[in-house]
Amino acid sequence: MTYRSPVSDILFSLKAVAGLPELIAGKLDGDFDWDTLASVISEAGRFATEEIAPLNRTADTVGAAYENGAVTTPPGFADAYRRWAEAGWGGVSAPAEFGGMGLPHLVNVACTEIWNGASMAFALCPLLTEGAIGALKTYGARELLDRYLEPMIAGRWTGTMNLTEPQAGSDLNAVRTRAERADDGAYRLFGQKIFITYGEHDMAENIVHLVLARLPGAPAGTRGLSLFLAPKFLVDADGTLGARNDVRCGSIEHKLGIHGSPTCVMIFGENEGAKAWLVGEENRGLAAMFVMMNAARLAVGTQGVAIAERAYQQALEYARERRQGRSGKGGDGMAPIIEHPDVQRMLMTMKGYVHAARGICHLTAAALDLASHGRTEEERTEAANRAALLTPIAKAFSTDLGDEAASLGVQVHGGMGFIEQTGAAQHMRDSRIAAIYEGANGIHGIDLALRKLPLAGGATVRNQINWIYDVARAVSESGGGAFGATAGRLSEAAEALDGATREMQKWLASDSESALAGASSYLRLFGLTLGAACLAKAGLAGEALAADGDASELPRVALARFYAEKLLPVAPGLARSIVSGAAPLSAYEAVLADAI
Amino acid sequence: MTYRSPVSDILFSLKAVAGLPELIAGKLDGDFDWDTLASVISEAGRFATEEIAPLNRTADTVGAAYENGAVTTPPGFADAYRRWAEAGWGGVSAPAEFGGMGLPHLVNVACTEIWNGASMAFALCPLLTEGAIGALKTYGARELLDRYLEPMIAGRWTGTMNLTEPQAGSDLNAVRTRAERADDGAYRLFGQKIFITYGEHDMAENIVHLVLARLPGAPAGTRGLSLFLAPKFLVDADGTLGARNDVRCGSIEHKLGIHGSPTCVMIFGENEGAKAWLVGEENRGLAAMFVMMNAARLAVGTQGVAIAERAYQQALEYARERRQGRSGKGGDGMAPIIEHPDVQRMLMTMKGYVHAARGICHLTAAALDLASHGRTEEERTEAANRAALLTPIAKAFSTDLGDEAASLGVQVHGGMGFIEQTGAAQHMRDSRIAAIYEGANGIHGIDLALRKLPLAGGATVRNQINWIYDVARAVSESGGGAFGATAGRLSEAAEALDGATREMQKWLASDSESALAGASSYLRLFGLTLGAACLAKAGLAGEALAADGDASELPRVALARFYAEKLLPVAPGLARSIVSGAAPLSAYEAVLADAI
Known part of the structure; x- marks a missing residue:
């Protein structure tokens, strides 16, 4: 099939839903100009469509290959990555001080979609590198920034996140990789990490691993985790690459999908220890990791x-x-x-x-x-x-x-x-x-329920729900007949979300099990309703354009209507399911008692 | 993992939901006895757990292999199939006259679940054979029955369904495979069929292909289709196998799943034509095929x-x-x-x-x-x-x-x-x-809406909905507190289904596009609600047992409650989505106008 990056849809959403032109005109510090931003996104779309998208099928069938510690990426990946980096795409959101473009997050998220639409397996490499750049930029000492940031932003070196261990998936309390202080002021790492995306590959000159590990005597749990930087090749003061560090890829996983993206077992410190540098403060690694995450x-x-x-x-x-078959339109053939x-x-x-x-x-x-x-x-x-x-x-x-x-x-x-x-x-x-x-998505439901609903004393979520009510009101007041029942369905969904939110907030103080039991459905309800509001906002923008004589975006009204009338009506039922709380789960041990 | 056939759950459902003991006690002709039927199912479960289930992983990783027209099934399949056939499992639902057990459909469906739970890729071979037996039994001439049924029921020969062609998937109007009358009273087939499950393999002595084809001068469309039997090896009058027929497997597909089940391209009549016999009457093939389907x-x-x-x-x-992580139960470790x-x-x-x-x-x-x-x-x-x-x-x-x-x-x-x-x-x-x-499931939605709702002037669907109301009433009247809000949620869902049904029936006469637009959601609503009623019925049976002193099935009440309070509440929303009709789809051409 012919895949084309959906540039015009992305630009429309940035304008009509996120209000990027207003942001750069009045609210954001910085000298941005819509036409320039739009042309950056268009050029990203062109590059992705022409240079990356055609590699995606072969990446799946051939996949990444492992042999003796080395990983070969699928045909075309290394070349495409080199051209991608040379074109400066590694620096979209990175600070200009280190060679980046310093563009808004909105432009970056647009580009991220574009790379991933072309090939998710390919795009994971820059995705992880960007996260590593973010953590380094925020917490790294000046010396580290000077040595690592520029080549990472230029795409010559890539980055990884090393969190997971066999016994520690979503629960980082259980991380065991240990760090030791060495005489040279650096550290040495010993341990094994799993599920490390692009932990080893042949697309860049160097790989910069950010690694969560524990120092001797560190407190138990996540408050004893420190973040370290351990490069694949050691880097001299002048930036040239030196000896191979004591870290290697032990194997890659055979996965359901993203075959082109190597998922590595990384072994640190089989010999003298992987030489590493602290990022941020000792025992404060989680905060730095959260920037990446x-x-x-x-x-x-x-x-x-x-x-x-x-x-x-x-x-x-x-x-x-x-x-x-035949359609209702008649005609002879199929x-x-x-x-x-x-x-x-x-x-x-x-x-x-x-x-x-x-x-x-x-x-x-x-x-x-x-x-x-x-x-x-x-x-x-x-x-x-x-x-x-x-x-x-x-x-x-x-x-x-x-x-x-x-x-x-x-x-x-x-x-x-x-x-x-x-x-x-x-x-x-x-x-x-x-x-x-x-x-895992269930954890984000919990995060939303337990940690995000209480933000600003509940004002944050209230404002967001009010934003949805406002969109519903705008459709009701100024939307045309093509919106059908959009306004009504959207108001009802907002009310359902509103009611479920109040119940969840009540439970946070008194009945956290009920909040946890409903968290995933609550996130679904929130997303479903907020998504409908985004579509309605785009529809209103389409109508406004039509009033100015450009009818090309009018079908967005019909899409909003379809979603509101066909997909959104389950919202009140989701709310009802949420407010039933934890009671329906209370007998889980008996219900799940035997596998038969 | 250790997989065990869920025999006790299946038996409970046959009793509590389907009422099999009452059926065999009073309503079904035939000499059946619950304990015997239960022991057949238990033995099927033992066989599947021990002999088939362990093959399922290797079947996926090794898969079926094709070379020069021959197909090799995964390690262990041929042996397990031979033992399965020797134990008589091919005859569960087949008539005793030809060596089958002649057991009720309910026992057969229980066994079908058991084989497929153990290995879906394995179980597809008997599944297709059973369909072929059914069509032959119903429409085949006595001579065909005598020659083919016994070895098929004994599992020595297997069966296939040959419908699909590259241009004819769900739409059989487009079938092009042609049949010619030959001087010997038989026919010759010429054409290519695709997606033929177990069209070729190494598990049985012969393969009996049932093939849809067109005779010369036959009417266009499905009314010109005839059904033929074409064996892999020709069969002599005394049942011994003769020459290879002019049919061969051209290749097998590389699929997302069921790797162990060969999905074949079948080529009929590359030379003198595949020798074949008519099943049923000329141009009446579709009716016979529907028995299989x-x-x-x-x-x-x-x-x-x-x-x-x-x-x-x-x-x-x-x-x-x-x-x-830590749970709400406290404790030190994870x-x-x-x-x-x-x-x-x-x-x-x-x-x-x-x-x-x-x-x-x-x-x-x-x-x-x-x-x-x-x-x-x-x-x-x-x-x-x-x-x-x-x-x-x-x-x-x-x-x-x-x-x-x-x-x-x-x-x-x-x-x-x-x-x-x-x-x-x-x-x-x-x-x-x-x-x-x-x-494809969308077609079953259409079948339900257009062809099944009008059955018996609407009485069939009305009776089924009344059955759901009756279950809700029984929970309300005699269910214990552990049912929570089950009765209420089930009544509301039944009302939603009821309302959507009336709307669909109205549309059948006046607005078939709206019926078609809602068909998939209607099927979902029906299934969701009917499923809740099944669970509630099982829960009531669990309570009745507990009243007699056996509390072992009481957790079924909690499962019914969970489903009713957590999964069923979207039912009214689904109904609302259905009754919005075809209008939200009306602008589809504009909405889907360009891929960008």
């Missing part, structure tokens, strides 16, 4: 959007070409299957999912931009809280929708969808990891 | 149940062993993840899905039994209509739940779920075909 969470949510878009494009192309209402339903659902999740990711990035560059302290704090609230929704809701869209994509293809050569199944396999890594 | 549809629904059960068992085992409410939610959802879908498949089989063996014509007709109504729900709802449960199973495993060695991903890959083959 938060950025990565939004990026992973964006992967959900990207894969849903790619699956949608492929299904749409198939549905236009494949002929089966009709393209897109003329069958159930196929329309699947494609519209996929498209609705893409645009809803994209809108939520854009809202999150807009909040991050305001949090960094807002004009007042109050504005920045409020925006930081909003970003914190939205991040788990952007991550978990978008990746769930990515899975659902990719599965619908298979279904649209019928029997051909199950055949690997078709490529639809690859999207489903690739997509499936996104709901798991960077915190 | 209807049986296969219930069997495929049962695959959904089976794979959900297997995924559930594996996730449960992992959740008990894997330790991460808790098994089953103590986390969100993991309980996932496991309870999986178990609820298994039992709901199993109940629906059992209700369908009970209707088939009454349709075949009811005492009165009226009873048989009513039951046949009920079976016709329930079959699309059993097929599509169960297979959708199979996918959802398998995906939840991956999620419970966290990162390990994405690693192929874990095996959780295999269930997700295997499961995915079931919503596609034997009619």
Whole structure:
């Protein structure tokens, strides 16, 4: 199939949903200009469409290969990565001081979607590098920044996150990798990490590992974790590469999807110990790691959007070409299957999912931009809280929708969808990891419920719900007839979310088991409703353009209506399910007592 | 993992949900005895657990292999199949006249679940053979029956269904394979069929292909299709195998899942034509094929149940062993993840899905039994209509739940779920075909809406909805407090289904586009609600047993409650989405106009 980066849709969402032009015109410090930003995104789209997307099928069939500690990436990856880096794409969001472009988060999230839509397996390498740059930039000593940041931003070196160990997945309390202070002022690392994305590969000159480890005598639990930087090749003071460090890749995993992305077992300190430098303070590693993880969470949510878009494009192309049965339109021959209402339903659902999740990711990035560059302290704090609230929704809701869209994509293809050569199944396999890594989605539900609802005494979530009510009111007051029942459905969903939120907040003080039992459904309800509001906002923008004589964006109204009338009506039922609390789970031991 | 066939759960559902003991005691002709039937099912469970289930992982990693027209099945399949056939398992539902056991459909559906839970790739071979036996038995001339049925029922020969061609998937109007009358009274077939399950393999002495083809001068469309029998090896009058027929396997597909099951391209008539015999009358092939397809549809629904059960068992085992984080129960070390409410939610959802879908498949089989063996014509007709109504729900709802449960199973495993060695991903890959083959699920929605709702002037669907109301009333009147809000949620869901049904029936006369637009959601609503009623019925039976002093089945009440309070509350929202009709799809051309 022919995949094209959805540049115009992304630009429309940045304008109509996230309000980027207003942000750069008035609210963000910095000298940005919409046309320049738009041309950066368009050029990213061109590069991804032409240079990366064609590699994605082979990346799946050939995959990454391991031999004697070395990892060979799929055909074309190393070349494409070199050109990608040379074009400066590693520096979109990085500070200009170290060679980056220093562009807003909104532009970065747009590019992240573009790379991942072209090839999720390819894009994971820059995704991890970006996270490592973020953590270093925030917590690294000047000396580390000077030595590592420029080549990482230039894409000559890549970065990794080393958290997980066999006994420590989502629970970092259990991390055992140990660090020892050495006479030379550096440290030595000993331990094994698993699930390390691009822990070893042949695409860059050096690999910079950020590693969570424990110093001797450190407190138990996460408060005894420190973050270290351990490069694959040691770096001299002048930046030239020296000896190989005592870290190697022991094997790579055989996975359901993203075959092109090597998932490595990394072994630190088989001999004298992996030479490493502290990032930030001792025993404060978790804070630094959270900088990486938060950025990565939004990026992973964006992967959900990207894969849903790619699956949608492929299904749409198939549905236009494949002929089966007769449609209601009459005619003699077989009709393209897109003329069958159930196929329309699947494609519209996929498209609705893409645009809803994209809108939520854009809202999150807009909040991050305001949090960094807002004009007042109050504005920045409020925006930081909003970003914190939205991040788990952007991550978990978008990746769930990515899975659902990719599965619908298979279904649209019928029997051909199950055949690997078709490529639809690859999207489903690739997509499936996104709901798991960077915190399994259930953990983001808990994060939303326990840590984000109380932000600013509840004002953060209240403001976000009010924003949804405002969109519903705007549709009701100024939306045209093509919106159908959008305003009504959106108000009802907002009320359902409102009620569920109050119940959850009550439980936080008195009945945390009920809050935990409802957390995943609550996140779903929030995402579903917020996504509908994003679509409605885009629809209103389409109508406003039409009033000015440009009707090209009017179909966004119909998409908002479809979503509101066909997908959103389950919102009150989700709220009802949430408010039933933990009682329906209370007998779980008896219900799950035996496997038979 | 250790998989065990869920024999006791299956027996409980046959009793409590489908009422098999009452059926054999009073309503079915035939000399059946519950203890004998139960021991058949138990023995099937033992065989599947010990002999088939251990082959399932290797079947996935090694897969079926093709070379020069021959197909090698995975290690152990041929041996296990021989033992399976020798034990008589090919004859569970087959007529005693030809060596079968002639047991009720309910016993057969139980066994079908058992084989598929052990290995879906393995069980597909008998599943197709059973369909071929059914079509032959119903439509085949005596001479064909005498020559073919006994070895097929004995499992020495297997059967296939040859419908699909590259241009004819769900739409059989487009079938092009042609048949010619030959001087010897037989026919010759020429054409190519695709997606032929077990079209070629090394597990049996002969393969009996049932093939849809067109005779010269036959009418266009499906009314010009005839059904033929074409064996791999020609069969002499005394039953001995003769020359190889002019049919061969051209290749097998590389698929997302069920790697152990060869999916063949079959080429008929490269030389003198594949020698074939007519099954039924000329140009009446579709009716015969529907006999196979209807049986296969219930069997495929049962695959959904089976794979959900297997995924559930594996996730449960992992959740008990894997330790991460602390639970609300306190304690020092890490808790098994089953103590986390969100993991309980996932496991309870999986178990609820298994039992709901199993109940629906059992209700369908009970209707088939009454349709075949009811005492009165009226009873048989009513039951046949009920079976016709329930079959699309059993097929599509169960297979959708199979996918959802398998995906939840991956999620419970966290990162390990994405690693192929874990095996959780295999269930997700295997499961995915079931919503596609034997009619993609969207087609079953259409079948339910357009062809099944009008049955008996609407009385069939009305009776089924009344059955749900009756269960809700029984819970309300005699259920204990452990049912929580089950009665209320179930009544509301039944009302939602009732309302949506009336709207759909109205549309059938006036607005078929709206009926088509809502068909998939309507099927989902029906399945969700009917499944809740099945669980509630099982819960009531558990309470009745407890009143007699046996409390072992009481947890079924808590499962019914969980499903009713946590999963069922979206029912009114689904109904609301359905009644919005086709209007939200009307602008689909504009919305889907470009891929960008």
